Amino acid sequence: xxQDNKPKDDRITTPHVLVIIPAFNEQKSIADVLLxxxxxxxxxxxxxxxxxxxDQTAQVVQAxxxxxxxxxxxxGYGAALQTGMKYALxxxxxxxxxxxxxxxxxxxxxxxxxxALLDKDADMVIGSxxxxxxxxxxxxxxxxxxxxxxxxxxxxxxxxxxxxxxGFKALRSATCKNLIRMTFVDFHVExxxxxxxxxxxxxxxxxxxxxxxxxxxxxxxxxxFSYPLKTLVLTLVTAIDVLLARRSQ
Amino acid sequence: xxxxxxxxxxxMALGFLLLILNLVRxxxxxxxYALLWMVSVIGLMALVxxxxxxDFATKAVGAVYPASALSLLAFVFIFIVLIYFSxxxxxxxxxxxxxxxxxxxxxxxxQEKANLTQEKARTPDSAQY
Numbered sequence: 001x002x003q004d005n006k007p008k009d010d011r012i013t014t015p016h017v018l019v020i021i022p023a024f025n026e027q028k029s030i031a032d033v034l035l036x037x038x039x040x041x042x043x044x045x046x047x048x049x050x051x052x053x054x055d056q057t058a059q060v061v062q063a064x065x066x067x068x069x070x071x072x073x074x075x076g077y078g079a080a081l082q083t084g085m086k087y088a089l090x091x092x093x094x095x096x097x098x099x100x101x102x103x104x105x106x107x108x109x110x111x112x113x114x115x116a117l118l119d120k121d122a123d124m125v126i127g128s129x130x131x132x133x134x135x136x137x138x139x140x141x142x143x144x145x146x147x148x149x150x151x152x153x154x155x156x157x158x159x160x161x162x163x164x165x166x167g168f169k170a171l172r173s174a175t176c177k178n179l180i181r182m183t184f185v186d187f188h189v190e191x192x193x194x195x196x197x198x199x200x201x202x203x204x205x206x207x208x209x210x211x212x213x214x215x216x217x218x219x220x221x222x223x224x225f226s227y228p229l230k231t232l233v234l235t236l237v238t239a240i241d242v243l244l245a246r247r248s249q
Numbered sequence: 250x251x252x253x254x255x256x257x258x259x260x261m262a263l264g265f266l267l268l269i270l271n272l273v274r275x276x277x278x279x280x281x282y283a284l285l286w287m288v289s290v291i292g293l294m295a296l297v298x299x300x301x302x303x304d305f306a307t308k309a310v311g312a313v314y315p316a317s318a319l320s321l322l323a324f325v326f327i328f329i330v331l332i333y334f335s336x337x338x339x340x341x342x343x344x345x346x347x348x349x350x351x352x353x354x355x356x357x358x359x360q361e362k363a364n365l366t367q368e369k370a371r372t373p374d375s376a377q378y
Contacts, residue, residue: 049353067357067361068357069353069354069356069357070353070356070357071349071350071353072349072352072353073345073349075346075349075350079346079350082350083350083353083354086350086354087354087357090354
């Protein structure tokens with residue numbers, strides 16, 4: 001149910017916005033993210049999707065009086081986001097924002113990203129580290145992956161997305177409907193390819209991303225090898241799936 | 250294959266059949282899976298016991314020795330069964346995810362409803378003062 005906070009920015013008061021924050025063992029950073037978000041976007045509702053955390057994340061969120069969906073088991077980033085999206089659709093939110101719980105994203109950027117979605121009449125805005133000619137400042141293994149998947153989007157859908165792995169996104173609820181039943185790894189390239197092929201308008205908005213201040217990344221050493229392979233296979237399967245659906249229509 | 254070998258394999262297969270039936274009886278194995286294994290075991294018994302069937306299978310797969318044909322068929326069978334069970338696991342995993350998601354959403358909605366009821370209950374009291 002949308003909260004009754006007074007909006008800070010009049011231009012973005014009309015739509016009901018839900019900020020989804022998937023969290024897995026983020027007790028050290030979640031409070032900071034939520035407090036900054038409260039201050040930056042008081043008109044927006046906040047929802048923490050507690051993805052089976054076994055630390056104090058749930059207690060921290062509860063102490064702050066924030067809404068949280070408690071998943072009984074760790075389902076992974078994609079399924080946690082999907083849960084939030086399902087809730088948003090059931091509660092008739094119009095816009096959904098996805099924000100990481102590890103403090104890497106600036107909650108202060110949330111209103112601007114939502115505004116970009118409305119101004120550009122886009123279906124999804126990706127908070128991007130690399131658009132506007134900014135360099136890929138990442139370790140070599142990640143940089144290779146980011147460049148590869150960025151070019152893959154151009155190859156498959158004719159639109160280059162510079163930051164395919166960003167967890168900071170704003171999307172319309174109609175767009176969420178295309179995503180809640182799909183089996184995704186992390187809502188990255190495979191989602192972008194699917195949405196663009198379905199005719200959705202995706203744009204990038206420049207944001208600042210900090211290094212993780214606490215907790216552990218969801219990517220293990222093994223995922224250096226498994227993530228690109230899984231993402232590549234899923235992206236290709238998604239593209240084929242959309243093409244086949246088009247042909248059958 | 251020697252008679253001793255045929256008898257040994259048939260006895261082992263009978264043991265498997267009894268094991269499967271017992272698992273079904275104890276509700277530890279769904280009848281659908283039990284049928285799959287029973288048909289497989291009976292097929293294996295037939296292939297091992299009847300020589301003409303063995304020769305036919307050997308020729309059909311282009312093998313020289315019956316043992317090679319049996320190994321190939323066993324490999325194909327295991328491969329298919331493993332894929333089948335991977336699919337079953339994936340389906341169950343998807344259902345489990347959907348259930349966990351639904352439970353989490355329901356819990357939050359219930360909590361929101363309870364909070365709303367509490368607020369409503371408080372409002373008339375405060376209005377009196």
